[in-house]
Amino acid sequence: MSYPEQVKLADGEPVYIEGLESNDFKVTARQLEEAITEKTKAFILNSPSNPTGSMYSEEELRELGEVCIKHDVLIVSDEIYEKLVYGGASHTSIAQLSDALKEQTIVVNGVSKSHSMTGWRIGYAAGNAEIIKAMTNLASHSTSNPTTNAQYGTIAAYTEDDGSVETMRQAFEERLNGVYEKLISIPGVYCVKPKGAFYLFPNVSEAAKLNGFTHVDAWVEAILEEEKVALVPGSGFGTPQNVRLSYATSFDALEEALTRIERFVKKHSN
Ligand SMILES: Cc1ncc(COP(=O)(O)O)c(C=O)c1O
Known part of the structure; x- marks a missing residue:
């Protein structure tokens, strides 16, 4: 940005x-x-x-x-x-x-x-x-x-390479694999599997549509309000169909966040 x-x-x-x-x-x-x-x-x-x-x-x-x-x-x-x-x-x-x-x-x-x-x-x-x-x-x-x-x-x-960079990289990779599987199991969410960094950038336009939202930005706001999960709208990156999710946080927090997003999507699907 x-x-x-x-x-x-x-x-x-x-x-x-x-x-x-x-x-x-x-x-x-x-x-x-x-x-x-x-x-x-x-x-x-x-x-x-x-x-x-x-x-x-x-x-x-x-x-x-x-x-x-x-x-x-x-x-x-x-x-x-x-x-x-x-x-x-x-x-x-x-x-x-x-x-x-x-x-x-x-x-x-x-x-x-x-x-x-x-x-x-x-x-x-x-x-x-x-x-x-x-x-x-x-x-x-x-x-x-x-x-x-x-x-x-x-x-x-x-x-002074004490191996901590590689330890961290492995932790990120494990988290990516765990979070990715859970993310793509949410209805209407599609995601290219990333090769680096610590972000996922799923296309959520279909999930938003299932929930009655024309714009992903409004869907993101509703998830923030109702489930207290913050996603970065892709519109800020010129990609309004997507959202950015950072996995630079604990696996437990990520699992909880995805559980809440899934709950939101299922609850509001027509
Ligand atoms: C693409 C990119 N470049 C550089 C940075 C590093 O920023 P800084 O060195 O200001 O922490 C970031 C951090 O978010 C980034 O995403």
Whole structure:
């Protein structure tokens, strides 16, 4: 949700490319090429993705990268969920695919998700030195100076692997598998199984319809009111048929939430 606002803050115009549900919400190289004009400065890529949990394959990244190089469009690759991938998949950075792509890409990442250190407020960008220098100059007048303890904590997180990242990843995967099965058993709920991050992004338009709602946003609000379960409406991500569910919480809480959603759907079905 922040990308368009960040683009606007930089006096740019955000242009959206819809990653179709039928393609796991991913953007194709052809769609990207069609969206590029002479005004295009950068392509923002997020894999694994918030809110859908989809992840691009190496081949898909290569195709997208080729388009960006052809049109000299910078790639901003948000890889914050790189450590949280499931089903034996591994994460590929578009920057690692060739020297040209490395030069074309600014990788953004941080410890918020990989090490569950959101509150430490440490992220980083890696890329072309000239661009990073310009970013540093800009940040030095606003949000620079992360605290010393947070910096040392981050160094420890990246250099002292005690296995906790993998333990956390496994816990997320177990939770995903448990929650996913329960979610797709709810009438009218369809969900692409995510490959990464910690979100589920089910299409709930049919469930909402069964309950007499034309708009998913109103259905979400009714569930909040009646069952006290908060879902993030997909409309905020440009996908009004879907809702986002985060499984970065205990399995018990998630089970209870899904039980309540199911109860709501069944109770209000015509
Ligand atoms: C796509 C994406 N990028 C980056 C971040 C990290 O944000 P921060 O470093 O501000 O915690 C998040 C966290 O929600 C995210 O979903």
